[in-house]
Amino acid sequence: MIELTNVVKEYTVIKKKSGLSGSIQSLFRPEKTIVRGVDGISFRIEPGEMVGYLGPNGAGKSTTIKMLTGILHPTSGSVRIGGISPQENRKSVVKQLGVVFGQRTQLYWDLRLGETFELLKRIYRIDDDTFKTNLAMMHDVLGIDQLINTPVRQLSLGQRMKGDLAAAMLHSPSVLFLDEPTIGLDVEAKQNIRTFIKEMNMKRGTTIILTTHDLDDVEQLCKRLIVINHGKVVEDGPLSELILRMAPYRLLVLDLSQLPEPSDLRHPGAESIKQEGLKLTYRFHKSDISASELISGLSAKLSVIDLSVKEPDIEDMIREMYRSSSPA
Ligand SMILES: Nc1ncnc2c1ncn2[C@@H]1O[C@H](COP(=O)(O)OP(=O)(O)OP(=O)(O)O)[C@@H](O)[C@H]1O
Incomplete structure:
Protein backbone atom coordinates (compact mmCIF):
# COMPACT_ATOMS: atom_id res chain seq x y z
CA MET A 1 0.00 0.00 0.00
CA ILE A 2 1.18 3.52 -0.83
CA GLU A 3 0.39 6.18 1.72
CA LEU A 4 1.13 9.89 1.73
CA THR A 5 0.10 11.89 4.79
CA ASN A 6 0.22 15.70 4.78
CA VAL A 7 3.29 15.74 2.59
CA VAL A 8 4.92 19.12 1.96
CA LYS A 9 7.95 19.70 -0.24
CA GLU A 10 9.52 23.13 -0.28
CA TYR A 11 12.22 24.28 -2.67
CA THR A 12 14.50 27.20 -1.91
CA VAL A 13 14.86 29.41 -4.96
CA ILE A 14 17.23 32.31 -5.35
CA LYS A 15 15.43 35.37 -6.67
CA LYS A 16 17.40 36.82 -9.58
CA LYS A 17 17.49 40.60 -9.74
CA SER A 18 17.58 42.33 -13.10
CA GLY A 19 20.54 44.27 -14.53
CA LEU A 20 24.25 43.97 -13.88
CA SER A 21 24.15 45.53 -10.38
CA GLY A 22 21.21 43.24 -9.54
CA SER A 23 23.20 40.19 -10.66
CA ILE A 24 26.19 41.25 -8.52
CA GLN A 25 23.90 41.86 -5.52
CA SER A 26 22.31 38.41 -5.99
CA LEU A 27 25.79 36.91 -6.01
CA PHE A 28 26.82 38.41 -2.65
CA ARG A 29 23.44 38.82 -0.91
CA PRO A 30 21.16 36.26 -2.51
CA GLU A 31 17.50 36.84 -1.82
CA LYS A 32 15.89 33.48 -1.21
CA THR A 33 12.26 32.56 -1.58
CA ILE A 34 10.49 29.34 -0.73
CA VAL A 35 8.41 27.57 -3.40
CA ARG A 36 6.00 24.86 -2.30
CA GLY A 37 6.17 22.13 -4.95
CA VAL A 38 3.79 19.97 -2.92
CA ASP A 39 1.53 21.56 -0.31
CA GLY A 40 0.00 19.04 2.10
CA ILE A 41 -0.84 16.04 -0.06
CA SER A 42 -2.51 12.95 1.42
CA PHE A 43 -3.74 9.83 -0.39
CA ARG A 44 -3.70 6.04 -0.16
CA ILE A 45 -3.31 3.64 -3.05
CA GLU A 46 -4.12 -0.02 -2.46
CA PRO A 47 -2.11 -2.86 -4.04
CA GLY A 48 -3.22 -3.61 -7.61
CA GLU A 49 -4.85 -0.23 -8.24
CA MET A 50 -4.26 1.63 -11.51
CA VAL A 51 -4.36 5.34 -10.77
CA GLY A 52 -3.97 8.40 -12.97
CA TYR A 53 -2.02 11.14 -11.19
CA LEU A 54 -2.97 14.26 -13.11
CA GLY A 55 -2.41 17.96 -12.90
CA PRO A 56 -1.45 20.91 -15.09
CA ASN A 57 2.22 21.84 -15.65
CA GLY A 58 3.91 22.74 -12.38
CA ALA A 59 1.16 21.13 -10.23
CA GLY A 60 3.61 18.98 -8.27
CA LYS A 61 3.37 15.56 -9.98
CA SER A 62 7.09 14.98 -10.53
CA THR A 63 7.86 16.24 -7.04
CA THR A 64 5.43 13.64 -5.61
CA ILE A 65 6.86 10.81 -7.72
CA LYS A 66 10.41 11.78 -6.75
CA MET A 67 9.44 11.58 -3.08
CA LEU A 68 7.74 8.21 -3.62
CA THR A 69 10.87 6.84 -5.25
CA GLY A 70 13.07 8.23 -2.48
CA ILE A 71 14.97 10.70 -4.70
CA LEU A 72 13.62 13.71 -2.77
CA HIS A 73 12.96 14.08 0.95
CA PRO A 74 9.69 15.67 2.02
CA THR A 75 10.03 18.89 4.03
CA SER A 76 7.31 17.49 6.32
CA GLY A 77 4.71 14.73 6.35
CA SER A 78 5.12 11.03 5.76
CA VAL A 79 5.63 8.90 2.65
CA ARG A 80 5.27 5.12 2.99
CA ILE A 81 5.38 2.28 0.49
CA GLY A 82 4.33 -1.02 2.05
CA GLY A 83 4.77 0.66 5.42
CA ILE A 84 8.40 1.60 4.67
CA SER A 85 9.86 5.07 4.10
CA PRO A 86 11.55 5.25 0.67
CA GLN A 87 13.90 7.90 2.07
CA GLU A 88 15.06 5.83 5.06
CA ASN A 89 15.16 2.45 3.30
CA ARG A 90 15.93 3.39 -0.26
CA LYS A 91 17.53 0.05 -1.19
CA SER A 92 14.69 -2.19 -0.07
CA VAL A 93 11.98 0.12 -1.45
CA VAL A 94 13.68 0.53 -4.82
CA LYS A 95 13.46 -3.26 -5.31
CA GLN A 96 9.67 -2.97 -5.16
CA LEU A 97 9.52 -0.11 -7.67
CA GLY A 98 9.73 0.23 -11.43
CA VAL A 99 9.96 3.69 -12.95
CA VAL A 100 9.61 4.79 -16.57
CA PHE A 101 10.01 8.36 -17.79
CA GLY A 102 8.69 8.90 -21.30
CA GLN A 103 10.90 11.91 -21.81
CA ARG A 104 14.21 10.23 -21.01
CA THR A 105 15.46 6.69 -21.16
CA GLN A 106 16.85 4.66 -18.28
CA LEU A 107 18.57 2.35 -20.76
CA TYR A 108 22.31 2.43 -21.44
CA TRP A 109 22.81 4.26 -24.71
CA ASP A 110 25.98 2.35 -25.72
CA LEU A 111 24.80 -1.15 -24.87
CA ARG A 112 22.62 -3.50 -26.83
CA LEU A 113 19.13 -3.88 -25.33
CA GLY A 114 19.91 -7.45 -24.21
CA GLU A 115 23.13 -6.32 -22.53
CA THR A 116 21.21 -3.65 -20.66
CA PHE A 117 18.84 -6.31 -19.36
CA GLU A 118 21.83 -8.47 -18.26
CA LEU A 119 23.25 -5.48 -16.40
CA LEU A 120 19.94 -4.85 -14.64
CA LYS A 121 19.82 -8.54 -13.71
CA ARG A 122 23.07 -8.03 -11.79
CA ILE A 123 22.12 -4.65 -10.30
CA TYR A 124 18.82 -5.98 -8.93
CA ARG A 125 20.26 -9.46 -8.21
CA ILE A 126 17.48 -11.11 -10.21
CA ASP A 127 17.76 -14.90 -10.05
CA ASP A 128 18.08 -16.85 -13.33
CA ASP A 129 14.56 -18.33 -13.28
CA THR A 130 12.80 -15.02 -12.56
CA PHE A 131 14.91 -13.30 -15.23
CA LYS A 132 14.05 -15.94 -17.85
CA THR A 133 10.34 -15.95 -17.02
CA ASN A 134 10.12 -12.16 -17.00
CA LEU A 135 12.08 -11.76 -20.20
CA ALA A 136 9.85 -14.35 -21.94
CA MET A 137 6.79 -12.44 -20.78
CA MET A 138 8.24 -9.14 -22.05
CA HIS A 139 8.95 -10.79 -25.43
CA ASP A 140 5.39 -12.05 -25.51
CA VAL A 141 3.60 -8.85 -24.55
CA LEU A 142 5.94 -6.28 -26.07
CA GLY A 143 7.41 -8.27 -28.98
CA ILE A 144 10.95 -7.14 -28.27
CA ASP A 145 12.80 -10.35 -29.23
CA GLN A 146 13.98 -8.88 -32.55
CA LEU A 147 15.37 -5.85 -30.75
CA ILE A 148 17.50 -7.66 -28.21
CA ASN A 149 20.74 -7.28 -30.24
CA THR A 150 20.10 -3.70 -31.28
CA PRO A 151 22.16 -0.99 -29.59
CA VAL A 152 19.85 1.26 -27.58
CA ARG A 153 21.00 4.33 -29.56
CA GLN A 154 19.57 2.77 -32.74
CA LEU A 155 16.09 2.12 -31.33
CA SER A 156 13.18 4.25 -32.50
CA LEU A 157 11.24 6.15 -29.83
CA GLY A 158 8.51 3.48 -29.73
CA GLN A 159 11.03 0.62 -29.57
CA ARG A 160 12.97 2.45 -26.89
CA MET A 161 9.84 2.88 -24.81
CA LYS A 162 9.14 -0.85 -25.06
CA GLY A 163 12.72 -1.47 -23.92
CA ASP A 164 12.26 0.92 -21.00
CA LEU A 165 9.03 -0.77 -19.93
CA ALA A 166 10.60 -4.22 -20.11
CA ALA A 167 13.64 -2.99 -18.14
CA ALA A 168 11.37 -1.54 -15.46
CA MET A 169 9.50 -4.84 -15.03
CA LEU A 170 12.43 -7.31 -15.06
CA HIS A 171 12.83 -7.35 -11.28
CA SER A 172 9.06 -7.96 -10.79
CA PRO A 173 8.30 -4.67 -9.01
CA SER A 174 4.97 -4.48 -7.20
CA VAL A 175 4.59 -0.78 -8.06
CA LEU A 176 5.21 0.82 -11.45
CA PHE A 177 5.46 4.60 -11.88
CA LEU A 178 4.90 5.75 -15.42
CA ASP A 179 5.58 9.35 -16.35
CA GLU A 180 4.13 10.20 -19.78
CA PRO A 181 4.75 6.68 -21.17
CA THR A 182 3.06 7.37 -24.53
CA ILE A 183 4.48 10.83 -25.24
CA GLY A 184 5.55 11.31 -28.87
CA LEU A 185 4.44 7.85 -30.02
CA ASP A 186 2.27 7.05 -33.02
CA VAL A 187 -1.27 5.72 -32.57
CA GLU A 188 -0.31 2.05 -32.87
CA ALA A 189 2.69 2.30 -30.55
CA LYS A 190 0.52 4.10 -27.97
CA GLN A 191 -1.99 1.29 -28.15
CA ASN A 192 0.75 -1.36 -27.67
CA ILE A 193 2.03 0.44 -24.60
CA ARG A 194 -1.47 0.75 -23.14
CA THR A 195 -2.11 -2.97 -23.71
CA PHE A 196 1.14 -3.75 -21.94
CA ILE A 197 0.22 -1.56 -18.95
CA LYS A 198 -3.21 -3.20 -18.67
CA GLU A 199 -1.67 -6.68 -18.82
CA MET A 200 0.87 -5.93 -16.11
CA ASN A 201 -1.91 -4.64 -13.90
CA MET A 202 -4.32 -7.52 -14.59
CA LYS A 203 -1.96 -10.49 -14.83
CA ARG A 204 0.64 -9.51 -12.27
CA GLY A 205 -1.44 -7.27 -10.03
CA THR A 206 1.17 -4.51 -10.42
CA THR A 207 0.05 -1.25 -8.82
CA ILE A 208 0.31 1.42 -11.50
CA ILE A 209 0.60 5.17 -11.02
CA LEU A 210 0.40 6.98 -14.27
CA THR A 211 1.24 10.61 -14.89
CA THR A 212 0.04 11.76 -18.27
CA HIS A 213 -1.31 14.68 -20.25
CA ASP A 214 -2.78 12.22 -22.80
CA LEU A 215 -6.49 11.94 -22.20
CA ASP A 216 -6.80 8.70 -24.16
CA ASP A 217 -4.36 7.20 -21.62
CA VAL A 218 -6.64 8.45 -18.88
CA GLU A 219 -9.82 7.10 -20.46
CA GLN A 220 -8.37 3.72 -21.35
CA LEU A 221 -6.22 3.04 -18.31
CA CYS A 222 -7.21 4.90 -15.18
CA LYS A 223 -10.03 3.58 -13.05
CA ARG A 224 -9.23 6.18 -10.40
CA LEU A 225 -7.94 9.73 -10.78
CA ILE A 226 -6.03 11.80 -8.28
CA VAL A 227 -5.96 15.35 -9.60
CA ILE A 228 -3.61 17.90 -8.08
CA ASN A 229 -3.15 21.60 -8.66
CA HIS A 230 -0.81 24.06 -6.93
CA GLY A 231 0.56 21.20 -4.86
CA LYS A 232 -2.82 20.16 -3.40
CA VAL A 233 -5.20 17.30 -4.16
CA VAL A 234 -8.29 18.77 -5.80
CA GLU A 235 -10.08 15.56 -6.82
CA ASP A 236 -9.67 11.93 -5.87
CA GLY A 237 -12.11 9.25 -6.95
CA PRO A 238 -13.19 6.70 -9.54
CA LEU A 239 -13.14 8.15 -13.07
CA SER A 240 -16.75 7.04 -13.63
CA GLU A 241 -17.93 8.95 -10.52
CA LEU A 242 -15.98 12.06 -11.47
CA ILE A 243 -17.60 11.99 -14.91
CA LEU A 244 -21.06 11.56 -13.39
CA ARG A 245 -20.51 14.41 -10.96
CA MET A 246 -18.67 16.86 -13.19
CA ALA A 247 -20.11 16.06 -16.60
N1 LIG B 1 14.37 21.78 -8.24
C1 LIG B 1 13.45 22.71 -8.09
N2 LIG B 1 13.76 23.92 -7.59
C2 LIG B 1 12.82 24.87 -7.41
N3 LIG B 1 11.52 24.71 -7.73
C3 LIG B 1 11.14 23.53 -8.23
C4 LIG B 1 12.07 22.47 -8.45
N4 LIG B 1 11.41 21.41 -8.96
C5 LIG B 1 10.12 21.80 -9.07
N5 LIG B 1 9.94 23.06 -8.63
C6 LIG B 1 8.69 23.83 -8.57
O1 LIG B 1 7.72 23.03 -7.87
C7 LIG B 1 6.45 23.11 -8.51
C8 LIG B 1 6.00 21.70 -8.90
O2 LIG B 1 6.86 21.21 -9.93
P1 LIG B 1 6.75 19.74 -10.55
O3 LIG B 1 7.92 19.57 -11.46
O4 LIG B 1 6.58 18.77 -9.43
O5 LIG B 1 5.41 19.86 -11.38
P2 LIG B 1 4.76 18.83 -12.43
O6 LIG B 1 3.32 18.69 -12.02
O7 LIG B 1 5.56 17.60 -12.51
O8 LIG B 1 4.83 19.66 -13.78
P3 LIG B 1 5.00 19.17 -15.33
O9 LIG B 1 3.66 18.60 -15.77
O10 LIG B 1 5.28 20.47 -16.03
O11 LIG B 1 6.12 18.20 -15.39
C9 LIG B 1 6.62 24.07 -9.69
O12 LIG B 1 6.23 25.35 -9.26
C10 LIG B 1 8.11 24.04 -9.97
O13 LIG B 1 8.54 25.27 -10.50
Whole structure:
Protein backbone atom coordinates (compact mmCIF):
# COMPACT_ATOMS: atom_id res chain seq x y z
CA MET A 1 0.00 0.00 0.00
CA ILE A 2 1.18 3.52 -0.83
CA GLU A 3 0.39 6.18 1.72
CA LEU A 4 1.13 9.89 1.73
CA THR A 5 0.10 11.89 4.79
CA ASN A 6 0.22 15.70 4.78
CA VAL A 7 3.29 15.74 2.59
CA VAL A 8 4.92 19.12 1.96
CA LYS A 9 7.95 19.70 -0.24
CA GLU A 10 9.52 23.13 -0.28
CA TYR A 11 12.22 24.28 -2.67
CA THR A 12 14.50 27.20 -1.91
CA VAL A 13 14.86 29.41 -4.96
CA ILE A 14 17.23 32.31 -5.35
CA LYS A 15 15.43 35.37 -6.67
CA LYS A 16 17.40 36.82 -9.58
CA LYS A 17 17.49 40.60 -9.74
CA SER A 18 17.58 42.33 -13.10
CA GLY A 19 20.54 44.27 -14.53
CA LEU A 20 24.25 43.97 -13.88
CA SER A 21 24.15 45.53 -10.38
CA GLY A 22 21.21 43.24 -9.54
CA SER A 23 23.20 40.19 -10.66
CA ILE A 24 26.19 41.25 -8.52
CA GLN A 25 23.90 41.86 -5.52
CA SER A 26 22.31 38.41 -5.99
CA LEU A 27 25.79 36.91 -6.01
CA PHE A 28 26.82 38.41 -2.65
CA ARG A 29 23.44 38.82 -0.91
CA PRO A 30 21.16 36.26 -2.51
CA GLU A 31 17.50 36.84 -1.82
CA LYS A 32 15.89 33.48 -1.21
CA THR A 33 12.26 32.56 -1.58
CA ILE A 34 10.49 29.34 -0.73
CA VAL A 35 8.41 27.57 -3.40
CA ARG A 36 6.00 24.86 -2.30
CA GLY A 37 6.17 22.13 -4.95
CA VAL A 38 3.79 19.97 -2.92
CA ASP A 39 1.53 21.56 -0.31
CA GLY A 40 0.00 19.04 2.10
CA ILE A 41 -0.84 16.04 -0.06
CA SER A 42 -2.51 12.95 1.42
CA PHE A 43 -3.74 9.83 -0.39
CA ARG A 44 -3.70 6.04 -0.16
CA ILE A 45 -3.31 3.64 -3.05
CA GLU A 46 -4.12 -0.02 -2.46
CA PRO A 47 -2.11 -2.86 -4.04
CA GLY A 48 -3.22 -3.61 -7.61
CA GLU A 49 -4.85 -0.23 -8.24
CA MET A 50 -4.26 1.63 -11.51
CA VAL A 51 -4.36 5.34 -10.77
CA GLY A 52 -3.97 8.40 -12.97
CA TYR A 53 -2.02 11.14 -11.19
CA LEU A 54 -2.97 14.26 -13.11
CA GLY A 55 -2.41 17.96 -12.90
CA PRO A 56 -1.45 20.91 -15.09
CA ASN A 57 2.22 21.84 -15.65
CA GLY A 58 3.91 22.74 -12.38
CA ALA A 59 1.16 21.13 -10.23
CA GLY A 60 3.61 18.98 -8.27
CA LYS A 61 3.37 15.56 -9.98
CA SER A 62 7.09 14.98 -10.53
CA THR A 63 7.86 16.24 -7.04
CA THR A 64 5.43 13.64 -5.61
CA ILE A 65 6.86 10.81 -7.72
CA LYS A 66 10.41 11.78 -6.75
CA MET A 67 9.44 11.58 -3.08
CA LEU A 68 7.74 8.21 -3.62
CA THR A 69 10.87 6.84 -5.25
CA GLY A 70 13.07 8.23 -2.48
CA ILE A 71 14.97 10.70 -4.70
CA LEU A 72 13.62 13.71 -2.77
CA HIS A 73 12.96 14.08 0.95
CA PRO A 74 9.69 15.67 2.02
CA THR A 75 10.03 18.89 4.03
CA SER A 76 7.31 17.49 6.32
CA GLY A 77 4.71 14.73 6.35
CA SER A 78 5.12 11.03 5.76
CA VAL A 79 5.63 8.90 2.65
CA ARG A 80 5.27 5.12 2.99
CA ILE A 81 5.38 2.28 0.49
CA GLY A 82 4.33 -1.02 2.05
CA GLY A 83 4.77 0.66 5.42
CA ILE A 84 8.40 1.60 4.67
CA SER A 85 9.86 5.07 4.10
CA PRO A 86 11.55 5.25 0.67
CA GLN A 87 13.90 7.90 2.07
CA GLU A 88 15.06 5.83 5.06
CA ASN A 89 15.16 2.45 3.30
CA ARG A 90 15.93 3.39 -0.26
CA LYS A 91 17.53 0.05 -1.19
CA SER A 92 14.69 -2.19 -0.07
CA VAL A 93 11.98 0.12 -1.45
CA VAL A 94 13.68 0.53 -4.82
CA LYS A 95 13.46 -3.26 -5.31
CA GLN A 96 9.67 -2.97 -5.16
CA LEU A 97 9.52 -0.11 -7.67
CA GLY A 98 9.73 0.23 -11.43
CA VAL A 99 9.96 3.69 -12.95
CA VAL A 100 9.61 4.79 -16.57
CA PHE A 101 10.01 8.36 -17.79
CA GLY A 102 8.69 8.90 -21.30
CA GLN A 103 10.90 11.91 -21.81
CA ARG A 104 14.21 10.23 -21.01
CA THR A 105 15.46 6.69 -21.16
CA GLN A 106 16.85 4.66 -18.28
CA LEU A 107 18.57 2.35 -20.76
CA TYR A 108 22.31 2.43 -21.44
CA TRP A 109 22.81 4.26 -24.71
CA ASP A 110 25.98 2.35 -25.72
CA LEU A 111 24.80 -1.15 -24.87
CA ARG A 112 22.62 -3.50 -26.83
CA LEU A 113 19.13 -3.88 -25.33
CA GLY A 114 19.91 -7.45 -24.21
CA GLU A 115 23.13 -6.32 -22.53
CA THR A 116 21.21 -3.65 -20.66
CA PHE A 117 18.84 -6.31 -19.36
CA GLU A 118 21.83 -8.47 -18.26
CA LEU A 119 23.25 -5.48 -16.40
CA LEU A 120 19.94 -4.85 -14.64
CA LYS A 121 19.82 -8.54 -13.71
CA ARG A 122 23.07 -8.03 -11.79
CA ILE A 123 22.12 -4.65 -10.30
CA TYR A 124 18.82 -5.98 -8.93
CA ARG A 125 20.26 -9.46 -8.21
CA ILE A 126 17.48 -11.11 -10.21
CA ASP A 127 17.76 -14.90 -10.05
CA ASP A 128 18.08 -16.85 -13.33
CA ASP A 129 14.56 -18.33 -13.28
CA THR A 130 12.80 -15.02 -12.56
CA PHE A 131 14.91 -13.30 -15.23
CA LYS A 132 14.05 -15.94 -17.85
CA THR A 133 10.34 -15.95 -17.02
CA ASN A 134 10.12 -12.16 -17.00
CA LEU A 135 12.08 -11.76 -20.20
CA ALA A 136 9.85 -14.35 -21.94
CA MET A 137 6.79 -12.44 -20.78
CA MET A 138 8.24 -9.14 -22.05
CA HIS A 139 8.95 -10.79 -25.43
CA ASP A 140 5.39 -12.05 -25.51
CA VAL A 141 3.60 -8.85 -24.55
CA LEU A 142 5.94 -6.28 -26.07
CA GLY A 143 7.41 -8.27 -28.98
CA ILE A 144 10.95 -7.14 -28.27
CA ASP A 145 12.80 -10.35 -29.23
CA GLN A 146 13.98 -8.88 -32.55
CA LEU A 147 15.37 -5.85 -30.75
CA ILE A 148 17.50 -7.66 -28.21
CA ASN A 149 20.74 -7.28 -30.24
CA THR A 150 20.10 -3.70 -31.28
CA PRO A 151 22.16 -0.99 -29.59
CA VAL A 152 19.85 1.26 -27.58
CA ARG A 153 21.00 4.33 -29.56
CA GLN A 154 19.57 2.77 -32.74
CA LEU A 155 16.09 2.12 -31.33
CA SER A 156 13.18 4.25 -32.50
CA LEU A 157 11.24 6.15 -29.83
CA GLY A 158 8.51 3.48 -29.73
CA GLN A 159 11.03 0.62 -29.57
CA ARG A 160 12.97 2.45 -26.89
CA MET A 161 9.84 2.88 -24.81
CA LYS A 162 9.14 -0.85 -25.06
CA GLY A 163 12.72 -1.47 -23.92
CA ASP A 164 12.26 0.92 -21.00
CA LEU A 165 9.03 -0.77 -19.93
CA ALA A 166 10.60 -4.22 -20.11
CA ALA A 167 13.64 -2.99 -18.14
CA ALA A 168 11.37 -1.54 -15.46
CA MET A 169 9.50 -4.84 -15.03
CA LEU A 170 12.43 -7.31 -15.06
CA HIS A 171 12.83 -7.35 -11.28
CA SER A 172 9.06 -7.96 -10.79
CA PRO A 173 8.30 -4.67 -9.01
CA SER A 174 4.97 -4.48 -7.20
CA VAL A 175 4.59 -0.78 -8.06
CA LEU A 176 5.21 0.82 -11.45
CA PHE A 177 5.46 4.60 -11.88
CA LEU A 178 4.90 5.75 -15.42
CA ASP A 179 5.58 9.35 -16.35
CA GLU A 180 4.13 10.20 -19.78
CA PRO A 181 4.75 6.68 -21.17
CA THR A 182 3.06 7.37 -24.53
CA ILE A 183 4.48 10.83 -25.24
CA GLY A 184 5.55 11.31 -28.87
CA LEU A 185 4.44 7.85 -30.02
CA ASP A 186 2.27 7.05 -33.02
CA VAL A 187 -1.27 5.72 -32.57
CA GLU A 188 -0.31 2.05 -32.87
CA ALA A 189 2.69 2.30 -30.55
CA LYS A 190 0.52 4.10 -27.97
CA GLN A 191 -1.99 1.29 -28.15
CA ASN A 192 0.75 -1.36 -27.67
CA ILE A 193 2.03 0.44 -24.60
CA ARG A 194 -1.47 0.75 -23.14
CA THR A 195 -2.11 -2.97 -23.71
CA PHE A 196 1.14 -3.75 -21.94
CA ILE A 197 0.22 -1.56 -18.95
CA LYS A 198 -3.21 -3.20 -18.67
CA GLU A 199 -1.67 -6.68 -18.82
CA MET A 200 0.87 -5.93 -16.11
CA ASN A 201 -1.91 -4.64 -13.90
CA MET A 202 -4.32 -7.52 -14.59
CA LYS A 203 -1.96 -10.49 -14.83
CA ARG A 204 0.64 -9.51 -12.27
CA GLY A 205 -1.44 -7.27 -10.03
CA THR A 206 1.17 -4.51 -10.42
CA THR A 207 0.05 -1.25 -8.82
CA ILE A 208 0.31 1.42 -11.50
CA ILE A 209 0.60 5.17 -11.02
CA LEU A 210 0.40 6.98 -14.27
CA THR A 211 1.24 10.61 -14.89
CA THR A 212 0.04 11.76 -18.27
CA HIS A 213 -1.31 14.68 -20.25
CA ASP A 214 -2.78 12.22 -22.80
CA LEU A 215 -6.49 11.94 -22.20
CA ASP A 216 -6.80 8.70 -24.16
CA ASP A 217 -4.36 7.20 -21.62
CA VAL A 218 -6.64 8.45 -18.88
CA GLU A 219 -9.82 7.10 -20.46
CA GLN A 220 -8.37 3.72 -21.35
CA LEU A 221 -6.22 3.04 -18.31
CA CYS A 222 -7.21 4.90 -15.18
CA LYS A 223 -10.03 3.58 -13.05
CA ARG A 224 -9.23 6.18 -10.40
CA LEU A 225 -7.94 9.73 -10.78
CA ILE A 226 -6.03 11.80 -8.28
CA VAL A 227 -5.96 15.35 -9.60
CA ILE A 228 -3.61 17.90 -8.08
CA ASN A 229 -3.15 21.60 -8.66
CA HIS A 230 -0.81 24.06 -6.93
CA GLY A 231 0.56 21.20 -4.86
CA LYS A 232 -2.82 20.16 -3.40
CA VAL A 233 -5.20 17.30 -4.16
CA VAL A 234 -8.29 18.77 -5.80
CA GLU A 235 -10.08 15.56 -6.82
CA ASP A 236 -9.67 11.93 -5.87
CA GLY A 237 -12.11 9.25 -6.95
CA PRO A 238 -13.19 6.70 -9.54
CA LEU A 239 -13.14 8.15 -13.07
CA SER A 240 -16.75 7.04 -13.63
CA GLU A 241 -17.93 8.95 -10.52
CA LEU A 242 -15.98 12.06 -11.47
CA ILE A 243 -17.60 11.99 -14.91
CA LEU A 244 -21.06 11.56 -13.39
CA ARG A 245 -20.51 14.41 -10.96
CA MET A 246 -18.67 16.86 -13.19
CA ALA A 247 -20.11 16.06 -16.60
CA PRO A 248 -23.41 14.25 -16.07
CA TYR A 249 -24.79 15.39 -19.42
CA ARG A 250 -24.68 13.79 -22.84
CA LEU A 251 -25.35 15.37 -26.21
CA LEU A 252 -27.81 14.15 -28.82
CA VAL A 253 -27.16 15.44 -32.34
CA LEU A 254 -29.97 15.05 -34.88
CA ASP A 255 -29.89 15.54 -38.67
CA LEU A 256 -33.31 16.40 -40.08
CA SER A 257 -34.69 16.19 -43.61
CA GLN A 258 -36.82 19.34 -43.20
CA LEU A 259 -36.90 22.43 -41.00
CA PRO A 260 -38.92 21.86 -37.82
CA GLU A 261 -41.69 23.97 -36.34
CA PRO A 262 -40.18 25.87 -33.35
CA SER A 263 -42.76 24.31 -31.02
CA ASP A 264 -41.70 20.80 -32.09
CA LEU A 265 -38.14 21.43 -30.92
CA ARG A 266 -39.04 21.31 -27.24
CA HIS A 267 -38.75 18.20 -25.10
CA PRO A 268 -39.29 18.15 -21.31
CA GLY A 269 -36.30 15.85 -20.68
CA ALA A 270 -33.66 17.78 -22.65
CA GLU A 271 -32.45 21.24 -23.54
CA SER A 272 -32.08 22.26 -27.18
CA ILE A 273 -28.69 24.00 -27.16
CA LYS A 274 -27.88 24.53 -30.84
CA GLN A 275 -29.56 24.63 -34.25
CA GLU A 276 -27.49 24.95 -37.41
CA GLY A 277 -29.80 24.55 -40.41
CA LEU A 278 -31.04 20.99 -40.28
CA LYS A 279 -28.69 19.94 -37.48
CA LEU A 280 -29.99 20.07 -33.89
CA THR A 281 -28.08 19.51 -30.67
CA TYR A 282 -29.76 18.60 -27.38
CA ARG A 283 -28.18 18.30 -23.97
CA PHE A 284 -29.67 15.87 -21.47
CA HIS A 285 -28.78 14.45 -18.10
CA LYS A 286 -28.31 10.71 -17.81
CA SER A 287 -30.28 10.67 -14.58
CA ASP A 288 -33.32 12.48 -16.11
CA ILE A 289 -33.89 10.52 -19.30
CA SER A 290 -32.33 7.72 -21.32
CA ALA A 291 -31.01 8.36 -24.82
CA SER A 292 -33.54 5.94 -26.34
CA GLU A 293 -36.51 7.66 -24.61
CA LEU A 294 -35.36 11.05 -25.84
CA ILE A 295 -34.75 9.78 -29.39
CA SER A 296 -38.18 8.19 -29.66
CA GLY A 297 -39.85 11.29 -28.17
CA LEU A 298 -38.16 13.64 -30.64
CA SER A 299 -38.49 11.30 -33.64
CA ALA A 300 -42.26 11.37 -33.22
CA LYS A 301 -42.24 15.13 -33.96
CA LEU A 302 -39.18 15.67 -36.13
CA SER A 303 -38.10 14.19 -39.47
CA VAL A 304 -34.89 12.57 -38.19
CA ILE A 305 -32.58 11.05 -40.84
CA ASP A 306 -29.46 10.54 -38.75
CA LEU A 307 -28.39 10.86 -35.14
CA SER A 308 -25.47 10.45 -32.76
CA VAL A 309 -25.12 10.46 -28.97
CA LYS A 310 -21.96 12.07 -27.60
CA GLU A 311 -20.56 11.07 -24.26
CA PRO A 312 -19.24 13.78 -21.93
CA ASP A 313 -15.93 15.16 -23.04
CA ILE A 314 -13.29 14.11 -20.56
CA GLU A 315 -11.01 16.87 -21.80
CA ASP A 316 -13.60 19.51 -20.86
CA MET A 317 -14.03 17.85 -17.48
CA ILE A 318 -10.34 17.89 -16.67
CA ARG A 319 -9.93 21.44 -17.94
CA GLU A 320 -12.77 22.45 -15.62
CA MET A 321 -11.07 20.71 -12.66
CA TYR A 322 -7.85 22.63 -13.35
CA ARG A 323 -9.72 25.92 -13.90
CA SER A 324 -11.89 25.72 -10.79
CA SER A 325 -8.91 24.85 -8.57
CA SER A 326 -6.77 27.77 -9.79
CA PRO A 327 -6.85 31.16 -8.08
CA ALA A 328 -8.81 33.74 -10.13
N1 LIG B 1 14.37 21.78 -8.24
C1 LIG B 1 13.45 22.71 -8.09
N2 LIG B 1 13.76 23.92 -7.59
C2 LIG B 1 12.82 24.87 -7.41
N3 LIG B 1 11.52 24.71 -7.73
C3 LIG B 1 11.14 23.53 -8.23
C4 LIG B 1 12.07 22.47 -8.45
N4 LIG B 1 11.41 21.41 -8.96
C5 LIG B 1 10.12 21.80 -9.07
N5 LIG B 1 9.94 23.06 -8.63
C6 LIG B 1 8.69 23.83 -8.57
O1 LIG B 1 7.72 23.03 -7.87
C7 LIG B 1 6.45 23.11 -8.51
C8 LIG B 1 6.00 21.70 -8.90
O2 LIG B 1 6.86 21.21 -9.93
P1 LIG B 1 6.75 19.74 -10.55
O3 LIG B 1 7.92 19.57 -11.46
O4 LIG B 1 6.58 18.77 -9.43
O5 LIG B 1 5.41 19.86 -11.38
P2 LIG B 1 4.76 18.83 -12.43
O6 LIG B 1 3.32 18.69 -12.02
O7 LIG B 1 5.56 17.60 -12.51
O8 LIG B 1 4.83 19.66 -13.78
P3 LIG B 1 5.00 19.17 -15.33
O9 LIG B 1 3.66 18.60 -15.77
O10 LIG B 1 5.28 20.47 -16.03
O11 LIG B 1 6.12 18.20 -15.39
C9 LIG B 1 6.62 24.07 -9.69
O12 LIG B 1 6.23 25.35 -9.26
C10 LIG B 1 8.11 24.04 -9.97
O13 LIG B 1 8.54 25.27 -10.50
